[in-house]
Amino acid sequence: MQVVRIGLDLAKYVFEVHGVDSHGQIVVRKTRRRDAVARFFANLPQCLVGMEASNGAHYWARVLSDLGHEVRLISPQFVTPYG
Known part of the structure; x- marks a missing residue:
């Protein structure tokens, strides 16, 4: 399965990556340190x-856009955590 959407939770040192395929099934759930995200x-x-x-x-939007990804920044009031 191929990842089509990723939710990236930014933090100081450890970032959470949550990716789904075109059917909404979870295909990636990883924790990455800041230096390994790019x-x-x-x-x-x-x-x-x-x-x-x-x-x-x-900053991360520019980095990921330079890698060819489409990045969307979401206002905090519309962000809900994945459980």
Whole structure:
């Protein structure tokens, strides 16, 4: 299965990655340290990445866009955690 959408939860040191396929089935659920995030996304096919608009989100949006991903920043009031 191929990842089509990823939710990226940004934090200081450890980021959570949650990816689903075109049917909404979970295909990726990983924890990555800050220094491994760009390398992880460089090895993925282009997909849609959503993340909460926060302090570091604009930096990561530029990094992921440069890797070919479509990035959408989401206002905090519309972000709900995955359970």
